[in-house]
Every structure is written in C-alpha cells, then in structure tokens.
Amino acid sequence: MRTIHTKDIVDAVAGMCVKANTELPDDVRAAFEKAMAEETSPAAKEVLRQLLENADISADTKLPLCQDCGLAVYFVEVGDEVQIEGGNLRDAINEGTRKGYGEGFLRKSACDPFSRQNTGDGTPAIIHFDFVPGDKLKIVYMAKGGGSENMSRVTMLAPAQGWEGIKQFVINRVAEAGPNPCPPTIIGIGIGGTFDHAAKIAKKSLMRRLDDTHPDPDIAAKEAELKEAINKLGIGPMGLGGKTTVLDVKMTVEPCHLASLPLAVNVQCHSQRHEEVEL
Amino acid sequence: MAEYKLTTPLTDEDVVQLKAGDVVFLTGKIYSARDAAHKKLVDLLDAGKDLPFDLEGASIYYVGPSPAPPGRPIGAAGPTTSYRMDSYAPRLHSLGLKATIGKGKRNEETRKAMQDHKAVYFGATGGAGALLSNSIKKSEVIAFDELGPEAIREMTVEDFPLLVINDAHGNELYAVPDRKAAGIE
Numbered sequence: 001m002r003t004i005h006t007k008d009i010v011d012a013v014a015g016m017c018v019k020a021n022t023e024l025p026d027d028v029r030a031a032f033e034k035a036m037a038e039e040t041s042p043a044a045k046e047v048l049r050q051l052l053e054n055a056d057i058s059a060d061t062k063l064p065l066c067q068d069c070g071l072a073v074y075f076v077e078v079g080d081e082v083q084i085e086g087g088n089l090r091d092a093i094n095e096g097t098r099k100g101y102g103e104g105f106l107r108k109s110a111c112d113p114f115s116r117q118n119t120g121d122g123t124p125a126i127i128h129f130d131f132v133p134g135d136k137l138k139i140v141y142m143a144k145g146g147g148s149e150n151m152s153r154v155t156m157l158a159p160a161q162g163w164e165g166i167k168q169f170v171i172n173r174v175a176e177a178g179p180n181p182c183p184p185t186i187i188g189i190g191i192g193g194t195f196d197h198a199a200k201i202a203k204k205s206l207m208r209r210l211d212d213t214h215p216d217p218d219i220a221a222k223e224a225e226l227k228e229a230i231n232k233l234g235i236g237p238m239g240l241g242g243k244t245t246v247l248d249v250k251m252t253v254e255p256c257h258l259a260s261l262p263l264a265v266n267v268q269c270h271s272q273r274h275e276e277v278e279l
Numbered sequence: 280m281a282e283y284k285l286t287t288p289l290t291d292e293d294v295v296q297l298k299a300g301d302v303v304f305l306t307g308k309i310y311s312a313r314d315a316a317h318k319k320l321v322d323l324l325d326a327g328k329d330l331p332f333d334l335e336g337a338s339i340y341y342v343g344p345s346p347a348p349p350g351r352p353i354g355a356a357g358p359t360t361s362y363r364m365d366s367y368a369p370r371l372h373s374l375g376l377k378a379t380i381g382k383g384k385r386n387e388e389t390r391k392a393m394q395d396h397k398a399v400y401f402g403a404t405g406g407a408g409a410l411l412s413n414s415i416k417k418s419e420v421i422a423f424d425e426l427g428p429e430a431i432r433e434m435t436v437e438d439f440p441l442l443v444i445n446d447a448h449g450n451e452l453y454a455v456p457d458r459k460a461a462g463i464e
Binding site for chain 1: 342343347354362407428440442456461462
C-alpha cells in the first residue's frame, strides 16, 4: 500500500481550483484561436478577441476568467493500493475547495435550494469516485458554471428513435439554448446507462481535452457529425451569429437497459476551466 | 452599426436613438442586481417602501462579481443570464428603469415593456469577467449585504463596452438558429 496524506490532497485541490479559474487551458485557447481564424463576421471575431484578451488579463492579474467560478466538480480515481492518511478523502477534497475558493478570491456559488442562503465557502463540492488498479490518486476538477448547466437536459428516448432521435434532441437543445449558455459551447453527451448515469457520463465527457479524438472511430465520427450540424445553426459566439456555435462535441456511450435509450446533454460554456492532478 | 458614448442616468433621448447592433460605451453609476436582489426589490415595492437606489433613468447590471482581491475595487464581473430576471423587469421598466445589462434572450413581456417604456437591453460579453472588471472603477455595497455576491452594488463604470441586443423599437440582435441548415426541420 502507498500512503497519501490528506494535507497533500488539500493543497493539490486548492491549487487546481485557483489555476483553473485564472489560467485558460491551452486546449481552449487553441480552440478560440482556430475559431477566430475561421470566423468572418466582425461581431463573432470581436467576441473571440475579447475572450483572448480576457484570458491574458486573467493570467496577469489573477482575477478569475469568469465571475461564476462554478460549483466545484471532481472526478476522482482512487488506486486500490492507495491508503489515505490524516482523514477522509471526501473531507480533504472539500477542504481543498474551501481553501482554493477562499485564498484565490473565487466566487462561492453554492446555496440552499429553498432559502437560497449561500453556504459561504464554495462547498459542498460534487465528487464522483471511481476505484482503479494501481497506487495513484488522480483528481480531475472543473469549475461548472450555472448559466450553461441550466441549459442541460436528460431525456429517456425510445430505442426506436435511435441515432436520428439523439441528433434531433441534441441539436434542438442547442438551438433552444441559443445565446444563453455563453457560446461557443462544448457539448458533453452521455448515451446509455440509467437516468442518473447518463448525466454523469455526459459530465465526464466534458473532462476530455478539446484536442483529443475519441478512440472508437464510430463514436468519433458521430461527434464530428453532430459538431458540423450544430455549427450550421449559425448561433455563433455569444449568439451574435457565426460559424462557431460549439467548440466541440464530446460523447460517452455505455450499455443501457433493453427498454431504454437514455440521453443526457450537458452544456458547457466557452470558459472550459479544467485541471487535473495525480498524486 | 453606430457607436455611442453615454452617461448614466439615461434619458428617453439616449435610449430611443439606439438600434440593435449599436456599440455603447457606458460611463457613470450602474447597479448590480440578480435573482435574490430582484426578489427583495419587488418585496420592497409591494410593501410600499423606498428602493435602495433611484430607478428613474437607472441601469441595472445582472452580475454577481467574484470577491475583490487587495488593491482592486472588484473581482471578475461579467454578466449573468438575463431571462431569470424577466419576471421582475417589466415592473421595474414601468417605474423608470432605462437599461438592463446581461447576456442571453429576454421574454416577450420584457421586450414589450422595453418598447412601452423606452428602455434598452445591453449585452456584455459573457465569460469576459476579468476584462469587464477593468472598466469598473469603484464598487460599493448599498443594500442586502447578507446576499454576498448577490448584494446590490453601486458601481462606477468608465467606457463599459456594451452591445445593444434589444432596442426600444422591438428589434433584436441575436441570430435566429437555422434549424433547416442543421437538418432538424
């Protein structure tokens, strides 16, 4: 067994929160630059120019890229030869979140659903655990903003609706969301599992780098097909019209019940703040 | 597409000249308010009490800024999605509110209220919180401190970069999604 102390986890998590919220990841910057080169409309170009300038100011001043520093979402892979010392892993991740959101002057956006009272420290984080072979602990973080999350949906299609039904639903969702989720967005799609699992794998899809390609060529082709169709909607950066409505579409497909075709569409704004650490 | 430099409070004349697509650089005092603050504003109106700021000619910015780090008046301060304030906006427009600043679409009642009361809806670039922060020179909580990021702040802005999304004449700038081109119609 390999021992990892919670103190190291707290510090690593806090560091990720601050870094992700103040340094635009290189894959996202590259996607902005590519979109900037492809767009011809002055309004679309101006939005992208502002987003690139925003990233420079943020890196310079350490102001967050966006005031909505999100709910903190983590996907954690715990190696089965890892032993946590000094406390509980969930507590340590929440403590790291508290530290990062406090020391980084990040906005705390967690509140009670009824009273709307802010919890005051950015916790509780949303944490998904998985157990894997090995002696490492991998933590992937994303700052999930509320505006784009509000545009997300889960639906239970009939198996007969198939790929055509999936395409219709996803494209319609992006069309109806229009300018609201801060396009150009990234669309995370979960197909399969159960009602809850589809949503989880849709979110997990958003953790992939924008410049990766799905290892399954059939799914990679479906992602490309959706991306091309959605970009024909012409919604464009911030809804002002243009060729770039989505930066990318990322899909995860898993087996489901004979009776079901679960589909989750998780919308992510252009400020795709993600970071990962391996301890 | 014209470009204007305007100073708050805004007048009818300021607003009616604007057309969807115009660029506006706004200077003066604006007020932050989002979901929770709007509910409290309307509660005050229902109780017949004064609001924490004068609505006549006012501009409301839908924003919940991140905390101000040392040496800066405010943290990141980009717009939040505006439709959530649509249930409050028509009433505030009828009481003199001239402009709202946010991102995303407004509903029909709000668009009609802007026409009826000569008001305008500005878009600021969502997700450009650090960039927009640079145009905010001063910020002070004037009401509902307990709401934290959602408190009402009086912000002094200089050349705040905005785009007219809905003008007072019923026009809207947002692109209409081409469902046919995307193969779903």
